[in-house]
Amino acid sequence: MLDWLCRIFLYPAPAIKFSTEEAQAYEKLALNATEDGLIEYDLPYAKFRYLTYVSLKGLYVFHGSNHTGIRIFEPREQTLYNGQWTKAVFAASDPHWPMFYAIFNRSRLKGSFRNGCIRGRKQNYHFYSLNQSTISNGPWTEGMVYFLPRESFTAPKPRGISFDEWLCHEPVAPIAKLKVCQDDCYYHNKIAVHNDGESLIKTWLLYKTRTTPRRTQGGNSDE
Template identity: 50%
Template structure:
């Protein structure tokens, strides 16, 4: 029942299939990243960037963090809220390759009021939703940002249970082991951003999400 509801409300993560040629291309890119961890990958890749991040997630024990700030050398724990509103002093990240791209390309300086988003996990499947209020949407709030690859060792899952946000936290500082430049067109769900009013309940945003984004290209 829960799986059916998730499919009705949200979008599943896209499947990623790789041939030997693509894997070799990504292995060469990974070796370059290992040699120059502080140098961002800025070139246009031969394949979608979320494919490369998917490959990294299977080759390395890592998590991802997206940001408008392009030159972060070390992430420090800071006061912020978890998905459930509980306060914590942590570095935030996720094991999902796509969700942090939203935070990389959303220009936070143009956000007016609320924005809602998430990657939920149920039975090892991931489900996405993204929504901005009308004022933010009208401001053309997209920019070029950075996605950071972080070692997973100090991170723990923020949530538990059969359904949870793919949110991970670290209570200690973390240094990136790689970084990749993200453009709006790299974000897989850029055409699946819905619009909600600030006074609208989260439940309504969820219930209306797919209807509001129906008929778009992805």
């Protein structure tokens, strides 16, 4: 039932197939990392494809940030998707969600923003929505996607609606990092515009409608 609803109202994670040539290029890319772990990306393939390839190895989870020089991630107080408080380092196994946090400049936020990566039985589903004030405030920037050791994190429990939130309750050092910008994000043209006063359910129900080209240019037209 949940997967059926997600397919209707949200966007699935992209299903990507990699050629032998592309996969070989990604395997060699790790040799191009600098001393501080920065991957010097010089390939013709979109960066979201590379991050997807890396994620399929099952060795890493990912964290997106505007801060480009983080050496140690410290646990901090924050809420889970269900509103429960915890003190942890957050990461995701699906790199598309952290990419949003890497390119979204939180200092430009005015009001609310809504986003998430929901774990389905066979695939993940994404949604991203900002209010009009934030969209008009130029919220995009360059940022970093950090690769963190998956073995240090606890996977989300598969019950009900489960977001791709992995938690680590101890300080953790990144293994590598990749610089990204708005155009690198697979969902950069699927950012909806919502009203601050509306319910989260309404945001979900109208998400795909609002992310058609006709809607995104002028903001909401459903009010």
